[in-house]
Amino acid sequence: MGAPLLVVGLGNPGPRFQFTRHNVGFDLVEALSASVGRPLRKALFRPVQWARGVPALAKPLTFMNRSGQVVPWLLQKTGIPAERLVVVVDNMDLPPGEIRMKRRGSPASHNGLKSISEALGHDEYPRLYVGVGRPAADTDTITHVLGRFDDDDRALVDDALARAVPVLADSTDRDIQQLISEINARRRPESA
Numbered sequence: 001m002g003a004p005l006l007v008v009g010l011g012n013p014g015p016r017f018q019f020t021r022h023n024v025g026f027d028l029v030e031a032l033s034a035s036v037g038r039p040l041r042k043a044l045f046r047p048v049q050w051a052r053g054v055p056a057l058a059k060p061l062t063f064m065n066r067s068g069q070v071v072p073w074l075l076q077k078t079g080i081p082a083e084r085l086v087v088v089v090d091n092m093d094l095p096p097g098e099i100r101m102k103r104r105g106s107p108a109s110h111n112g113l114k115s116i117s118e119a120l121g122h123d124e125y126p127r128l129y130v131g132v133g134r135p136a137a138d139t140d141t142i143t144h145v146l147g148r149f150d151d152d153d154r155a156l157v158d159d160a161l162a163r164a165v166p167v168l169a170d171s172t173d174r175d176i177q178q179l180i181s182e183i184n185a186r187r188r189p190e191s192a
């Protein structure tokens with residue numbers, strides 16, 4: 001039997017960034033919060049919304065490149081070890097509608113993951129990638145990730161989140177490798 005998870009979705013705070021590609025981590029945590037019936041609440045004196053329980057849920061209210069500021073506090077407050085931390089982030093190497101989970105890895109060029117790795121002093125934590133696709137040839141990376149999906153891609157991403165949520169909501173009886181296998185078995189829509 002596994003310990004509880006701490007699911008941390010990354011994004012940028014505020015209405016300007018709501019539903020952007022960079023905020024799919026927030027989107028997943030909000031969907032998971034609704035699924036388990038535990039609303040996120042602002043922590044006192046901390047830039048984070050969170051919900052205790054199984055799984056524990058959090059959305060750092062810092063900007064993406066400072067996401068790591070609250071993760072050590074969350075791990076300490078919940079008593080959940082870093083190997084049961086699942087960080088949910090956008091990934092341009094996956095097309096919209098795909099998800100993929102890994103046990104560990106380098107942060108590469110993702111500033112949210114860099115911040116968390118720096119705060120923890122290591123890269124040994126699972127991450128769940130949500131595909132947002134590559135920018136068009138005439139669009140730079142920042143404009144792309146801070147932009148919103150068109151209706152078709154939004155539907156694909158919402159479907160991807162819907163495939164991940166039940167696995168994470170019912171995760172206590174599984175170790176991380178089992179979770180990774182189950183998420184990755186749901187990597188693509190069934191019609192793909």
